[in-house]
Amino acid sequence: MEKPILEMKSITKEFPGVKALDDVTFSVRKGEIHCLVGENGAGKSTLMKVLSGVHPYGSYSGDIFVEGELQKFNSIRESENAGIAIIYQELALIPELSVYENIFLGNELTNGIVIDSNESIKQAVEILKKVGLDVNPLTKIKDLGVGKQQLVEIAKALKKEVKILILDEPTAALNETDSDNLLHLIQGLKDQGVTCILISHKLREVLAIADTVTVLRDGKTVVTLDAHKDVVNEPILIKHMVGRSIDNVYPKREKKPFGKETLRLEKWCAYSYALGRDILKEINLNVHAGEIVGIAGLMGSGRTELAKSIFGNPDHFRVSGKVFIDGVEQKFRDPADAIKASLAYVTEDRKGNGLILIDDVRHNITLANLKEITEGGVINENEEILVANQYRTQLGIKTPSIEQKVRNLSGGNQQKVSLGKWLFVHPGVLILDEPTRGIDVGAKYEIYTLMNSLVDQGMSILMISSELPEILGMSDRIYVMSAGRINGEMPAEDATQEAIMELAVDY
Amino acid sequence: MEDSKQTTSKTDRFKSLLDIMKMNISDYFMFFALVVIMIFFTITTDGVFISSRNISNLINQMGYIAVLAVGMTLIIVIRHIELSVGYLAGFLGAFAAIAMTFWGWPVFAVIPAVMVLGMLAGMLTATPVAKLGVPAFVSTMAAGLVYRGALLLVTMGTGTIVIRDPIFNAIGNGFIPDLPFLGGILPGRHKLTLIFGLIAIILYIISAIRGRKTKKSYNFTVTNPGLFIVQLVVISALIGYIAWILSGYNGISWSLVILMLVVLVFQFITTKTPLGRHIYAVGGNPEAAELSGISVSKITYIVFGAMGLLASLSGIMYASRLRSATTTAGLGFETDAIAAAFVGGVSAAGGVGTIIGSIIGALVMMSLTSGMNLMGIDISIQYIVRGLVLVLAVVFDRITRRNR
Numbered sequence: 059m060e061k062p063i064l065e066m067k068s069i070t071k072e073f074p075g076v077k078a079l080d081d082v083t084f085s086v087r088k089g090e091i092h093c094l095v096g097e098n099g100a101g102k103s104t105l106m107k108v109l110s111g112v113h114p115y116g117s118y119s120g121d122i123f124v125e126g127e128l129q130k131f132n133s134i135r136e137s138e139n140a141g142i143a144i145i146y147q148e149l150a151l152i153p154e155l156s157v158y159e160n161i162f163l164g165n166e167l168t169n170g171i172v173i174d175s176n177e178s179i180k181q182a183v184e185i186l187k188k189v190g191l192d193v194n195p196l197t198k199i200k201d202l203g204v205g206k207q208q209l210v211e212i213a214k215a216l217k218k219e220v221k222i223l224i225l226d227e228p229t230a231a232l233n234e235t236d237s238d239n240l241l242h243l244i245q246g247l248k249d250q251g252v253t254c255i256l257i258s259h260k261l262r263e264v265l266a267i268a269d270t271v272t273v274l275r276d277g278k279t280v281v282t283l284d285a286h287k288d289v290v291n292e293p294i295l296i297k298h299m300v301g302r303s304i305d306n307v308y309p310k311r312e313k314k315p316f317g318k319e320t321l322r323l324e325k326w327c328a329y330s331y332a333l334g335r336d337i338l339k340e341i342n343l344n345v346h347a348g349e350i351v352g353i354a355g356l357m358g359s360g361r362t363e364l365a366k367s368i369f370g371n372p373d374h375f376r377v378s379g380k381v382f383i384d385g386v387e388q389k390f391r392d393p394a395d396a397i398k399a400s401l402a403y404v405t406e407d408r409k410g411n412g413l414i415l416i417d418d419v420r421h422n423i424t425l426a427n428l429k430e431i432t433e434g435g436v437i438n439e440n441e442e443i444l445v446a447n448q449y450r451t452q453l454g455i456k457t458p459s460i461e462q463k464v465r466n467l468s469g470g471n472q473q474k475v476s477l478g479k480w481l482f483v484h485p486g487v488l489i490l491d492e493p494t495r496g497i498d499v500g501a502k503y504e505i506y507t508l509m510n511s512l513v514d515q516g517m518s519i520l521m522i523s524s525e526l527p528e529i530l531g532m533s534d535r536i537y538v539m540s541a542g543r544i545n546g547e548m549p550a551e552d553a554t555q556e557a558i559m560e561l562a563v564d565y
Numbered sequence: 566m567e568d569s570k571q572t573t574s575k576t577d578r579f580k581s582l583l584d585i586m587k588m589n590i591s592d593y594f595m596f597f598a599l600v601v602i603m604i605f606f607t608i609t610t611d612g613v614f615i616s617s618r619n620i621s622n623l624i625n626q627m628g629y630i631a632v633l634a635v636g637m638t639l640i641i642v643i644r645h646i647e648l649s650v651g652y653l654a655g656f657l658g659a660f661a662a663i664a665m666t667f668w669g670w671p672v673f674a675v676i677p678a679v680m681v682l683g684m685l686a687g688m689l690t691a692t693p694v695a696k697l698g699v700p701a702f703v704s705t706m707a708a709g710l711v712y713r714g715a716l717l718l719v720t721m722g723t724g725t726i727v728i729r730d731p732i733f734n735a736i737g738n739g740f741i742p743d744l745p746f747l748g749g750i751l752p753g754r755h756k757l758t759l760i761f762g763l764i765a766i767i768l769y770i771i772s773a774i775r776g777r778k779t780k781k782s783y784n785f786t787v788t789n790p791g792l793f794i795v796q797l798v799v800i801s802a803l804i805g806y807i808a809w810i811l812s813g814y815n816g817i818s819w820s821l822v823i824l825m826l827v828v829l830v831f832q833f834i835t836t837k838t839p840l841g842r843h844i845y846a847v848g849g850n851p852e853a854a855e856l857s858g859i860s861v862s863k864i865t866y867i868v869f870g871a872m873g874l875l876a877s878l879s880g881i882m883y884a885s886r887l888r889s890a891t892t893t894a895g896l897g898f899e900t901d902a903i904a905a906a907f908v909g910g911v912s913a914a915g916g917v918g919t920i921i922g923s924i925i926g927a928l929v930m931m932s933l934t935s936g937m938n939l940m941g942i943d944i945s946i947q948y949i950v951r952g953l954v955l956v957l958a959v960v961f962d963r964i965t966r967r968n969r
Contacts, residue, residue: 372855394858403856411852416916417845425846426857428839436837440783479857 061126063088063253064222069120071104071113078104079118080277086222091244091254093264096274097299097498102257105274106224110144111137141221145211145228153200158182160199161214185213189243204357205236212243223247224255227496229263233357233524241267259496261292273298300500308531309503311510317347319385320518321487326379328367337363337375339543345487350509350519352533352550354526354558360542361522362406365489369403370396384486397426402485404476406492406522412476415465419457420446422464422475427483449478454504470501477508487518494528506532526555538562594961595909595925602929606936614936617813625737627931628820629654629882631924632827633902634909636872638923641906642848643868644915645701648899649690649709650876655895656716657683657877658884662726663719665733672733680877687873688866695862717892726890737886740815741822755816762808766801773797820882827875832920844868849916905930908958929954
C-alpha cells in the first residue's frame with residue numbers, strides 16, 4: 059500500500075459556540091481520487107480550509123503532514139507553495155479579464171516590470187491543453203459558459219506544480235454534459251499523478267470516480283471506505299451521512315384528482331435586450347391546483363428566465379403572450395403585482411437574490427408580506443415574532459433564534475427560510491427554482507415532504523430542477539425545455555431520465 | 566428543587582444578557598465612546614465643557630449637520646451617497662433669504678416652500694440613479710456643482726444677504742419661552758425645559774411598561790423585573806440630566822426641537838413601518854427586495870427625496886444661525902454628515918446603520934470640535950484628530966462585525 063501523501067491527524071477546529079471539526083483524521087494516498095462527502099455543515103469545507111491555510115496554523119489543533127512532513131500553513135500562499143491547490147464552489151474569476159489574465163492573476167509573468175503578455179499567452183495555451191479546453195486565451199471570462207469557466211479555474215490551479223488538487227462542489231453549477239467532461243478531466247489528472255480531493259453532494263459522481271470515500275458527519279469522521287474493496291453504494295453512503303437510512307428519497311403522496319387550472323401560459327415569448335435575442339419562444343403550459351409540474355432542461359434552456367418573466371418580469375425582458383391565473387388574464391408590471399395575484403417564486407440563487415443575508419430570520423420571513431402584520435401603518439413586532447416562530451417550527455428551521463442572521467445558517471436552513479418567506483404570502487401557485495440545490499439529503503427529504511403537504515392542501519407547484527431523479531420523483535407532469543421552447547410534455551409515470559434527456563438536448 | 570431551578574434560570578439569563586451585550590458591542594460602543602469623550606473634555610476644561618452654556622451651544626452648532634446625517638444614513642443604507650446636499654442646503658438657505666428679503670414672502674410660506682423645493686431637488690438628483698443606474702456618486706456630484714453655481718449666481722449681485730426676520734432667525738438662535746408665572750421656584754432654571762424633561766420621562770416609562778405588558782400577553786419572555794427597573798431608572802436619569810443641564814442656560818433651543826422631531830419621525834419610520842423595512846431590505850439585497858415585491862426605484866426616490874427635504878431644513882437652520890445667506894454656505898456639510906453617519910456605524914456595503922447611531926456619531930464629532938476649541942487646540946490638529954477618530958471608529962466597527 060502506498061504511503062499517504064496527506065495525513066491530517068486529530069484536527070479540531072472550533073468557532074465561537076460551535077465545534078466545526080472534532081478530532082477528525084483524514085488520510086489521502088498518493089495518486090488517488092478521494093471523495094469527501096457529508097451533509098451540509100458536516101465540516102467538509104472547514105476541513106479543506108484548515109488544509110489550505112485559510113484557517114491558519116494555531117487556529118485549530120492537530121497536525122497536518124504532507125509527504126510525511128509536518129506543515130504549519132499560515133496562509134493560502136504557503137499551502138500553494140507546498141503543492142496544494144483548492145478550487146471553491148463559487149468561482150473566483152474576474153469576468154472582465156481574459157482567460158490568460160485570469161490564469162496568471164496574482165502571479166503575472168513579467169520582464170522585470172512590464173507584464174509579458176506573449177509569454178503568458180504561450181504558457182496559457184499549454185496549461186489549457188492540460189485541461190482539454192480549446193478556447194482563445196484572449197477571450198473574456200464573461201463570454202464563456204459556466205462549464206468552461208470551471209475548467210479555466212482548474213487551469214489556473216494547475217499552472218504551478220500541484221500535488222494535491224481540492225475541488226469543492228465543482229459540478230454544482232454544471233449541467234450533465236459539462237459535469238461529465240469535468241469528471242473525465244479529473245480522472246485524466248489522476249493519470250498524470252495529481253492527487254484529487256473532491257467534495258460533492260452528487261453521490262452518483264462520487265460512486266463513478268472515487269478510489270476512496272470519507273464520510274464526515276457533525277464534524278467527525280464517520281468512515282473511510284475503499285471503493286475497490288468495500289461495498290460502496292448510494293444507500294450505504296446516505297446511511298453514513300445522515301446516521302439513519304432513508305428508505306425512500308422521494309416521499310410518496312396520495313394520488314388525488316387535481317383541482318381547477320391555476321396557471322396557464324399561452325404563446326409566452328420573451329426577448330432579452332441584454333443578450334439581444336429571444337430567450338423564450340411560444341411557451342404554452344398549465345398547472346392545476348394540487349399538482350406538481352416539473353420543468354426539466356439543461357442550463358441555459360431558459361427555465362429561470364421563464365419563471366422570472368412570469369413573476370412580474372424584474373429583468374425587463376420584452377414579453378408577449380398571455381398569462382392566466384385562476385382563469386383570469388393578468389398583466390404584471392412588477393413582482394409586487396405577481397405576489398398580489400397569489401404567485402410566489404423561491405429563487406434558484408438564495409444567497410444572490412433570495413434572502414437578505416445580513417438580516418435575521420424573522421425579517422426575512424415577513425418581508426414579502428409585511429402588510430399582514432401591519433396595523434395602522436405600524437408593524438406589530440409581536441405578531442411578527444409569532445409568525446416567524448410558526449414557520450420555524452413548521453419547516454424545522456434549525457437556528458438558535460429567529461433573531462439569528464440568515465448568513466449564519468446552513469444552506470438547507472437558508473432554503474427553508476426562503477420557503478417560509480414565500481409560504482407567508484399564502485400563494486396559490488408556488489414556483490420553486492432548484493429547490494434542493496446544494497443542500498443535504500436530510501433537508502431535501504424535509505422539503506419534499508413539505509411540497510407534498512402543500513399540494514395536498516390544494517396549492518400548485520411549478521418546480522424547475524436540474525436533477526432528473528428529483529423531477530421524476532416529485533412531479534405529476536413534466537415539461538422539458540430546450541433553447542427557450544417547450545420540447546415535450548409527459549406524465550411522470552411515462553417519463554424516464556433517457557426520454558427527458560433526449561428532449562433536452564434536441565435543439 | 567424549585568430553588569435550584571430558579572438559580573439556573575437566573576444565571577442563564579445573566580449569561581444570555583452577557584451574550585447580548587457582546588453581540589451588540591459595536592452598537593453600544595459609540596455611545597460609550599461619546600461618554601468617555603465628554604468626561605475627558607469635562608476634566609481637561611475644568612468642567613466648562615459640560616456647562617449648560619457649552620452643551621446648549623454644541624447642540625445648536627450640531628443641528629444643521631445632524632439633520633443631514635439622518636438623511637445621509639438612509640442614503641448610505643441603500644448603498645448610495647449624496648454629495649450635493651451641502652450646496653443644496655446653501656442654495657436653499659439663500660433662496661429663503663431672497664424670498665423673505667427681496668420678495669417679501671412671509672416666513673411661514675418660505676419654510677414649507679423651501680422644504681418642498683428641497684424634496685423635489687433630491688428626487689431630481691435620484692432620477693438618473695433610480696431609472697438608469699447612474700452611480701449616485703456622479704449624479705449627486707454633478708448636482709452639487711449645479712447648486713454651487715446657482716448659489717453664486719443668486720448671491721452674485723448682493724454678496725451676503727442679511728436676514729432680518731426675527732421668527733426665521735429664532736430657528737437657529739432662539740429658545741422655547743419659559744413659563745413666567747413659575748418665576749419663584751428654582752431660580753435661574755428654565756422651568757418649561759424641566760417640565761418637558763419630566764413629560765418625556767413619564768411618556769418613556771409608560772411606553773416601556775406597555776410594551777412589556779403586550780409582550781407578556783403574547784407569552785414572550787421579557788427581561789426580568791429587576792433589570793427592567795434598572796433600565797427604566799438609567800434612561801430616565803439620562804433624560805432628566807440632559808433636561809437639567811439645558812435648563813441651566815436658556816432651555817431647549819428651537820434647533821433642538823427641530824432635530825428631535827426629525828429624529829423621532831425618522832426613527833419611527835425606519836424601525837416601525839413597512840417603508841423602513843423596505844429601505845433596509847433594498848440596502849441589504851436589492852435583487853431580493855425587488856423579487857419580494859419592493860420597488861427599488863421607488864425606495865430610491867423616497868430616500869433621496871427625504872434627503873433633499875432634510876437638506877432644506879439644514880439650509881434653513883444654518884442661514885438662520887448666521888442671520889444671513891452667504892456665498893460659501895453649505896461648504897463641506899456633506900462631508901461632515903457622511904463622517905457622522907460612518908462614526909455612527911453605517912456600513913457602506915448597505916443595509917446597516919441606524920438613525921440614533923448617526924446622531925451619536927454627529928455628537929461625537931461635534932464634541933471633539935467643541936472640546937478641542939475650549940482647550941485652545943489649533944485647528945490643524947483638530948482636523949487630524951477628527952480624521953483619526955473617523956477611521957478608528959470605522960476600523961473598530963469592521964473588526965467587531967467580522968467576528969459575528
